[in-house]
Amino acid sequence: MSNPLVISVDAMGGDNGPPVIVPGVVEAAAAGGFGDARFLLHGDAATIEAALARTAARRDRFEVRHTSLVVPSDAKPGHAMRRGKGTSMWNAIESVRGGEASAAVSAGNTGALMAISRLLLRMVGDLERPALVASWPTLSGVTTVLDVGANILCDADRLVEFAIMGAAFHRASHGVPRPTVGILNVGTEHEKGHDEVREADRILRERKFELDYHGFVEGDDIAKGTVDVVVTDGFTGNVALKTAEGLARFFRAELRRTLTGDVLAQAGALVASGALRKMSARLNPSAVNGSPFLGLTGVVVKSHGGADAQGIANAVRLAQTLASGGVVAEIATHLDGRGGSPGQADTERSVA
Amino acid sequence: MSNPLVISVDAMGGDNGPPVIVPGVVEAAAAGGFGDARFLLHGDAATIEAALARTAARRDRFEVRHTSLVVPSDAKPGHAMRRGKGTSMWNAIESVRGGEASAAVSAGNTGALMAISRLLLRMVGDLERPALVASWPTLSGVTTVLDVGANILCDADRLVEFAIMGAAFHRASHGVPRPTVGILNVGTEHEKGHDEVREADRILRERKFELDYHGFVEGDDIAKGTVDVVVTDGFTGNVALKTAEGLARFFRAELRRTLTGDVLAQAGALVASGALRKMSARLNPSAVNGSPFLGLTGVVVKSHGGADAQGIANAVRLAQTLASGGVVAEIATHLDGRGGSPGQADTERSVA
Numbered sequence: 001m002s003n004p005l006v007i008s009v010d011a012m013g014g015d016n017g018p019p020v021i022v023p024g025v026v027e028a029a030a031a032g033g034f035g036d037a038r039f040l041l042h043g044d045a046a047t048i049e050a051a052l053a054r055t056a057a058r059r060d061r062f063e064v065r066h067t068s069l070v071v072p073s074d075a076k077p078g079h080a081m082r083r084g085k086g087t088s089m090w091n092a093i094e095s096v097r098g099g100e101a102s103a104a105v106s107a108g109n110t111g112a113l114m115a116i117s118r119l120l121l122r123m124v125g126d127l128e129r130p131a132l133v134a135s136w137p138t139l140s141g142v143t144t145v146l147d148v149g150a151n152i153l154c155d156a157d158r159l160v161e162f163a164i165m166g167a168a169f170h171r172a173s174h175g176v177p178r179p180t181v182g183i184l185n186v187g188t189e190h191e192k193g194h195d196e197v198r199e200a201d202r203i204l205r206e207r208k209f210e211l212d213y214h215g216f217v218e219g220d221d222i223a224k225g226t227v228d229v230v231v232t233d234g235f236t237g238n239v240a241l242k243t244a245e246g247l248a249r250f251f252r253a254e255l256r257r258t259l260t261g262d263v264l265a266q267a268g269a270l271v272a273s274g275a276l277r278k279m280s281a282r283l284n285p286s287a288v289n290g291s292p293f294l295g296l297t298g299v300v301v302k303s304h305g306g307a308d309a310q311g312i313a314n315a316v317r318l319a320q321t322l323a324s325g326g327v328v329a330e331i332a333t334h335l336d337g338r339g340g341s342p343g344q345a346d347t348e349r350s351v352a
Numbered sequence: 353m354s355n356p357l358v359i360s361v362d363a364m365g366g367d368n369g370p371p372v373i374v375p376g377v378v379e380a381a382a383a384g385g386f387g388d389a390r391f392l393l394h395g396d397a398a399t400i401e402a403a404l405a406r407t408a409a410r411r412d413r414f415e416v417r418h419t420s421l422v423v424p425s426d427a428k429p430g431h432a433m434r435r436g437k438g439t440s441m442w443n444a445i446e447s448v449r450g451g452e453a454s455a456a457v458s459a460g461n462t463g464a465l466m467a468i469s470r471l472l473l474r475m476v477g478d479l480e481r482p483a484l485v486a487s488w489p490t491l492s493g494v495t496t497v498l499d500v501g502a503n504i505l506c507d508a509d510r511l512v513e514f515a516i517m518g519a520a521f522h523r524a525s526h527g528v529p530r531p532t533v534g535i536l537n538v539g540t541e542h543e544k545g546h547d548e549v550r551e552a553d554r555i556l557r558e559r560k561f562e563l564d565y566h567g568f569v570e571g572d573d574i575a576k577g578t579v580d581v582v583v584t585d586g587f588t589g590n591v592a593l594k595t596a597e598g599l600a601r602f603f604r605a606e607l608r609r610t611l612t613g614d615v616l617a618q619a620g621a622l623v624a625s626g627a628l629r630k631m632s633a634r635l636n637p638s639a640v641n642g643s644p645f646l647g648l649t650g651v652v653v654k655s656h657g658g659a660d661a662q663g664i665a666n667a668v669r670l671a672q673t674l675a676s677g678g679v680v681a682e683i684a685t686h687l688d689g690r691g692g693s694p695g696q697a698d699t700e701r702s703v704a
Contacts, residue, residue: 139605153546
């Protein structure tokens, strides 16, 4: 790549701030694979510099952009949009809008990040809100699930857009040329479900949009990895994701309880502990850090607020992959010329 | 109890038929707790008699009602309703309608069972379709989740009905006098979600209906056991349940893979195998067998098609509990006098 990528990072967002975010970015930078990518670090200069000094970073790849303002973790989206100017989150997105950076990463407040992203970057085509993506670990790899919370009400056109965006995302991030896509429903027959899924199913069966449309899938198909991309409305997707997260916690708690239950179990657990630890990391549907907001005119990746440096590095790598893979342009091309009615834009109602 | 309960059983439904269903019923009968409950066994007399002969059953508690007709496992609900007369499933429900039995149990085709139940037993009040209930294992016990697939479109009145029915069911089956109830949503604030959940939330905050209304809950609250009863529309509930079932299978597969991965893990697994086996049974949200159809004028309990004798016994015990606990009358009382608009009645669209 002739022009090195520039990634803009909100160094203040999330539970941990620069002491975790900066080493994470440095880790991603050291991993390479995107030429000599550069990084803009937005936030409190003194704290960021201190964190940088504790790493072995090649200093010329990092540029600190000072601001003392941050978006509070409990800020309402509307408030963040009206009052967020000059915060580290705002400035991180602003760098993308201005063309200085190719992608932004933040571990801050999801609702605020989405609101500011929509305001500064705007949506592709006639989309109303970005879709939130979950990368869900499965028996055979990772399934892309969207929307997991931004769009509570989705008509058929919205679901078709998710299919197109999800396929573009999956292609870019996993190198699958023609991802298989399914619509989440209560059964696999064409007549199952409500009007929105049946109409979206009809449209996707008729037009292919460079994706391999599989038809309806059911909840258990997510973990099975039946398709690469599972499309659903943000209400159902959010409930499914959180239900799975809850079950993963339940499973780990049961496993712990089981393996400390009696002497034999304790002994077994001790012997097998290395393998069990390795497994634990795969069990949570949120284990894969880095969730893009799809449908914006730029790349914005949300990291978990509580991500460790490794998680931040994953989110940064995802931002690099999406920016260098031209996902935004691809989504714009596919959505271009499609019909579609405006969706719901009431930020307060969504999970984000 | 002066009049012993009579439970009507479709002995032919499910994957296994009389060789598994009959021993299951006999096991429930032997467990007692409901006086000298009696059982009507509908289906092929020769096969049922042969299965009975292999048990130590007190023969006077079982009455065989012969029919050679069965509802095929792949029958469409509409077809089962029009052509199901005289089948073992139909006759099992008919015994409840006629007053001969207090409850019916079937492991047959869910859609057919619901269609025939609606036709013969009718709905309480202005309900359109029964709600399907899942009894979901949690860290602290069992959470009742409804609807998990019968009612795809649910307005606020429907959700309020689920709250009332779910609380009555949970009270009867778990002995909790005033169950806590939550509505499943994408966040816990009153303004989150779509109109239907927000309106149902408003109604339940104003009127208490002998339940302890907690407010909105999220997906991870199900496994956490935050409330006794989780209310949701049949689309979301079905996706959540199947997503969890898929994840539970994924866990078990990962655990197996982990514990056979290397010699140390294998040794650990061998030592801890007893404890791990015990745990496995708790991990599946469908582990608790017996799902009632709530809202009918009689008790109908659906068993998994693949249930073993122990599972059938659980379903039969649930039928006894609900019949002796007067759940139908309680639901009728609570729903009586409530407003409410007719819901969707298109059987083909639902999961069942």
